[in-house]
Amino acid sequence: MTIVRLACLSLFILLASCSSEQNDPYPASERGKNILYAAFTERPKHLDPAQSYTEDEYTFTEQIYEPPLQYHYLKRPYTLIAATADTVPVPRYFDAKGKALTADAPTEDIARSVYEIRIRPGIRYQPHPAFAVDDAGKPLYIDNDRGKLRGIATIADFAHSGSRELVADDYIYEIKRLAHPRLHSPIFGMMAGRIVGLKELGAALQRAAQDQPEETWLDLDRFALEGVTRVDRYTLRITLAGKYPQFVYWLAMPFFAPVPREVDRFYSQPGMAEKNLTLDWYPVGTGPYMLTENNPNSRMVLARNPNFHAETYPCEGEAGDRAAGLLADCGKALPLIDRAIFSREKESIPYWNKFLQGYYDASGISSDSFDQAVRLNVSGDVQLSEEMRERGIRLLTSVRPSTYYMGFNMLDPVVGSRDGVGEQRSVKLRQALSIAIDQEEFISIFMNGRGVAAMSPLPPGIFGYRQGEAGIDPVVYDWVDGKAKRKPVEAARKLLAEAGWPDGRDAKTGAPLVLNLDTTSGGMGDKSHVDWLTRQFGKLDIQLVVRATDFNRFQEKLRKGAVQLYFLGWNADYPDPENFFFLLAGAESKVAHGGENTSNYASPEFDRLFAEMKDMDSGQQRLAIISRMNRLLQQDAPWIFGFHPTSYTLGHAWLHNRKPTDVGNNSLKYQRIDVALREAQRRAWNEPVLWPLAVGVLVLLSVVLPAFVSYRRRERGTARS
C-alpha cells in the first residue's frame, strides 16, 4: 500500500500548494503594484527613431522618444500641441531672393519655408550609461574595447549611468541621422526633397561611410546640413524647399525625436552591436517611460523615467469626455502608471483568455472572440455581451484614419482607357462596378460590422470628410429618408449597357466581359472573399478572375502596372487630407514615378486641385476644393471606395482614461489603473478548481491498483495457476 500512501501524500501537497490565482502569469512580487499589463503580437522591428515607422513600433517608441510636438490626447479632430517645444512653430516664408513673404503668399512665390523650434529648457534624458561621466567630466563608457564589455549583456549591466539636459543640437543630430546610409530611414527619400541640403548630406555620408572601415562611428557633427541649423542652445531652425504645411505633423513623429551625439557614439563602439547594445534595441529618450527590459521574443518592460519633465493631464477635451470620466484626472502629473509590461502573445486564444482572467488590462477583439464579446442589436448597433457587462468591461470604438479600396489600373485599356469613346466606356464600367459591389454587405459579413462604407478617400475625423447628404458619393448612393442608400443594381446594369457591355457582353462581338483582380493570397484571396466578389461581379454578368499571389509578386505587379483591378489599403501618417489624396496624384504614379498612386490615375484637373489644396490652411476655401476633388474622383471612379475600418477595444473597469487614438500613440502616460479593484477582481475570477486533480488521481489509481494487484498475483502464482 506504499503506492497509495505516496499518491495520497502527493495529492495533499499538490492541493495545499494551490492558492488563489494559481494561474497568475506574473510574479507574486508584482501584485498590488501600479503596473499596466498589455500584449503585443508582432515583435517590433525597429526602435531607432530614424527607422521606426509602424504602429507596433510606435507603441513603444512614442512612450520613450519625444519629438517637438504631439497630438492633444482628448481633442477631436486631432490637434497638434507642443511636447518639448514651447509652442507649435509657425512657418515663415521667403521667395527665391530671400525676401520675407506673408502667410497668404501664393504657393508658387514661396521658395523656402522656415520653421524655428524652441525647446523648453530643463528637460532631461532618462538615466543611461552613455551620459555617465567620471569626476573629471570625461565620459565613462567611451573608447571601450571588446574586453571591457565582458560581463555586459544588457544596458542594465553598466554600473554607472547619467543624464543631461535636452538641447537643440540633439534634434539636429537626429535629422542628420535620417540621411545616414546605414540606417535606411524610410522617410529619407521623401524628406530629402523637402529639407534643404538633406539630399547632399546623404551623398556626403555615403561617401564617408565607404571610406572608413565598416562599423566605425560616423560622427554626423562633422557634416553640415544647410537646412537645419542651431540658433541657440534651445532653438533650431529647419528650412524647407517651397511650402509644405504638413511638415508640422512630421514634427510629432519619432523621426524627429532627439538623439544625443554621445548616445550614437556610445552605441557605435566595437562589440556593442554583437550584444544587441544599439539604439535600435535600447532607445534613449526624454519621454515619460524608458525601456528597461527588451526581450521582444517574450516581454518588453517600460518603466517610469525618473527624469521626466513636468507635464499634466489635460483639462479639456471634446464633448462627452467629461461624462465619460476622461477629465477626472485634470491637472495631475504624468505619467499615472509606474510600469507597463508588454508580453508577447502570438495566438489570439491565449491572449483573449488571459484578458478575461484579468491578466491583461485591455484587449482588441479578434474574429474568434467577436461573438463572445459583442452583440448586434435589432437596430444594428453594437453592444457588449452580457458576459462582458457583468465583468465591468468597457467597449471603446473609433473609426481609424485608414481607407481600403479596390483600385483600377488606369493604364489598362479596358478599365482605364483614356481615348475619347473608350474613356467614356471605361468610366461607366468603373461606375457600374462601384454600384454593384455592396460594401455594406462586405463590412457586415467579413468584418462583423466593424467599418464604415467609404464615400471618398477621406475617413471620418480627417478635414474634408463630410457627413450627411453633402458627403455621399452621388454616383453610388441616393439620399433616402435621411440615409445613404446604395443605388439599385439596375442602375449599374444600365451604366454597363451604356458602356457597351449589355448583360456583361460586348455589344459588338458578344464576347463576355472578363476582369482580373490581383490580390494577395490572404485577405481578398481567401476563398470566401473570392466567392463573395464573384457574386458581386455576377450581378452584372461580368466574369471575375481572381489572381491571388504572394505579397512580393503582388507588389511587383503593381510596380509594373501588370494588374487590372487590385485591392489595397492606406493608413494615414498624419490627419490631413493631403495624406490621402496624394495616393491619386499624377506625380505619385506607381509605374511612371515609383510613387504611391498604384492606380496610375492621371487627371490634370485633379492634380491642379491637389497642388492647390495641399498647401492651404484648413478653412472654407480648402473645404470647397476638397469637395470638388471628391466629386471628380466619384465621377472618374479610379477606385471603388471600400471602407474605413472601425477599431474595437475592450478595457477592464479598473483601466481609466483610455481613449482611442489612432494618430498619436503616446497615450500610455495618460492612462490610470485602479490597482485595488484589479486585485479584487483577479482573485474573484481565478479561484482554482481542484476537484479535477482529485478525480485524476482516483482514475489513475483505479487503473494502476488493479494492474498492480494482477501483477502481484501473477508473480506469486505457480506455473499451473
Next chain:
Amino acid sequence: MLAYLVRRLLYAIPILIGVNLITFALFFIVNTPDDMARMQLGVKRVTAEAIAKWKVERGYDKPLFINAQAAGAGVLTDTIFFAKSARMFVGDFGRAEDGRDIAREIRTRMGPSLAIALPTFILGLMVTISFALLLAFFRASPLDFWGVVLCVALMSISGLFYIIGGQFLISKLWRLVPISGYSGGLDAWKFLILPVLIGIVSGIGSSARWYRTIFLEEINKDYVRTARAKGLSELAVLFGHVLRNAMIPILTGVVVVIPLLFMGSLLTESFFGIPGLGSYTIDAINAQDFAVVRAMVFIGSVLYIVGLMLTDISYTFVDPRIRFE
C-alpha cells in the same frame, strides 16, 4: 571507431553544402533580394534608391551563384551564395536582416526551447516505454485491448487539439496554471507544466503502440523464457532483458531527435508564448529573413547529422556485437 567518425564527418561537408544550396535556391526562387529589401524597409514611401542601397550594404547586389563579371575564383566566390555560406562553416552566422546578432539570439532562445523539449522528451520516453511494457505484460488481456484502443484514440487527435483543449480545460476552466507565458529561473515550472504534459500525452499514442509491437516481438523469444525459468521477477525480465534487447529500434527513432531538441517546437512555442528557437524560425520565415532561415536550416542539418552519428554510436553500447569498420 575514430576512423568511422572522421569519415562520417567528411561526408557531412558535401551534405551541408548541398542543403545550403537547396535552401538558397528555394528561398531565392520565392524571394528576390528586392523583395527582402522591401520587407525590411517597409512598403510605405520606400524609394528604389533606398532598396538599391540596402542591397549593396547587405551584399545582395551580387549575382546568386555565378559572377560572370569577376575574374578567376571570383566567378564563384564573388557571389551571394559564397559570401553568405562560407562563414557558416566556421560557426559565424552573422546578423539577421534587421541587424541583430543571430548567434546571440540562438544562445538566448536555446534555453526556453530545451526547457520544454528535454522534460517532454525524457518524461515522455519514460512514460511511453513503461506504458508499452505494461501493455506487453498484460498482453491479450482487457487492459491490453483498452490500452491499444486508447493509443489509437490518442494518436488520431491532432496536436493542435491537445494544445487548445489543454489550455481550455486546465488553464481556463480549472485555472490551475497560466495559459501562456514564460519566465526564467525557478518560476519557469508553472509555465512549463502544461506544455510538457500536453507534449507527453500527445506523444503516448503512436510511441506506445510502436514500442508495444517491438516488446511483443521480443517477449516470446527463448532468452526471455530462459530468464523466467531462472526465477527472475517479471519486472526484471521486462526491464532487464526485453527492454535491453528491444533497444536497437527504439534508439533508431530516439537518439536521432536528441540534438534536434535544440530546434524547439513551432506549434507549442507559438501557443504557449515560449520564446524558443521554434518561434524564431517561424518569425524569420514570415519576415523573409534569409540570414536567420539559412542559419536555422544549417544548424538543423548539422544537428541531424550529429544525431545520426550518435545513433550509430549508441548501437555499440546496447549491442556489443556491432563494430564500426
